[in-house]
Amino acid sequence: MNICVFLSAADLDERYTRPAREFAELLGKGGHALVWGGSDVGLMKVVADGAQEAGGRLIGVSVEFLAHKARPGADELVIARDLAERKALLLEKSDAIVIMVGGMGTLDEAAEILELKKHGHHTKPVVLLNTAGFYDGLKQQFRRMEDEGFLPIPLTDLVFFAEDGVAALAYLEAATSAAASGPGTP
Numbered sequence: 001m002n003i004c005v006f007l008s009a010a011d012l013d014e015r016y017t018r019p020a021r022e023f024a025e026l027l028g029k030g031g032h033a034l035v036w037g038g039s040d041v042g043l044m045k046v047v048a049d050g051a052q053e054a055g056g057r058l059i060g061v062s063v064e065f066l067a068h069k070a071r072p073g074a075d076e077l078v079i080a081r082d083l084a085e086r087k088a089l090l091l092e093k094s095d096a097i098v099i100m101v102g103g104m105g106t107l108d109e110a111a112e113i114l115e116l117k118k119h120g121h122h123t124k125p126v127v128l129l130n131t132a133g134f135y136d137g138l139k140q141q142f143r144r145m146e147d148e149g150f151l152p153i154p155l156t157d158l159v160f161f162a163e164d165g166v167a168a169l170a171y172l173e174a175a176t177s178a179a180a181s182g183p184g185t186p
Contacts, residue, residue, distance in 0.1 A: 001176055002059060003027055004035040004094030006109040008102035009042040009069070016101050017043060019131045021050040023098070023165030028054025030169060033075075035094045037086070038062035040071035043101070048074070061089045087112055096172045097126045101134045114158055118151065125175035126159045127168045135161070 007020065024047040027034055034051040037044055038060025048071055052058055058074040063086045067079050080086035087109055091097070099110045116122055128135055139161055146155040160175075162168035 001095045001172065002033045002035050002093055003172065004090050004097045005047055005100055006090075006097065006102060006106050006113070007036070007043050007047060007100035008106060009037065009039045009044045010103065011042045012101070015132045016134075017046050019129075019165060020100055021046050023100075023129065023168060024048070024050030024056070025054040026165050026169050027051050028056030030173070031055070033057035033059055035059045035061070035090060037066075037090070038071060038074065038077055039066060039069045041069050045071070047100075059093055061086050061093065083108075091116070091122060091124075094124065095176055096124050098168055098172070099126065099128045099135075101129075101131050117158060118153060123179070125172055125179075127171055128159050128161050129165065129168050130161055130163055 020043055024034065028051040034048060034056050036047060039045065039062065040048065048058055058071065058076070060071055060074040060077040061080060062070045062077065063080045063083055070077055070079070078089055080089055091113065097113055099106065110128070113126060117124070117126060128138070130136065130139065142155055142159070145151050151158065160171045162171060
């Protein structure tokens with residue numbers, strides 16, 4: 001499975017880097033490919049290192065103005081013209097999406113991926129990895145949106161909140177194997 005990860009390129013402390021690396025190692029050991037922003041800095045580097053060292057393939061999608069930060073030695077690297085093309089390529093190249101800790105760029109990517117899913121433009125499973133409670137506030141906001149009628153589909157059909165990498169990967173593997181089995185298959 002090609003698992004797209006949206007996350008920060010910032011240098012972060014251990015409470016974020018350790019769980020990110022653990023998830024990436026699980027991804028690699030599971031025989032999956034990491035699809036990510038292609039950068040070789042900060043948390044993006046941590047995840048790419050973990051996945052690659054554990055045997056996973058690296059599929060990077062960078063953007064022209066960040067190409068100088070692209071990871072050498074990725075199995076595949078595409079340079080998009082702009083951020084909109086980058087997001088489209090990341091989605092196109094992936095079977096599943098994990099949203100990890102990040103700033104405005106990550107939040108933008110998450111909102112677009114969820115909006116596209118809400119409107120049926122993709123059916124890929126999406127996990128919000130709530131490392132160290134980072135997305136507790138967003139989780140509360142999503143629940144309020146659902147409770148007050150702002151979501152046309154159940155929140156559980158839109159996104160799965162995982163507290164750790166093991167739960168995130170287990171959900172993705174179960175969701176993609178169920179989708180591969182087809183409708184009505186147990």
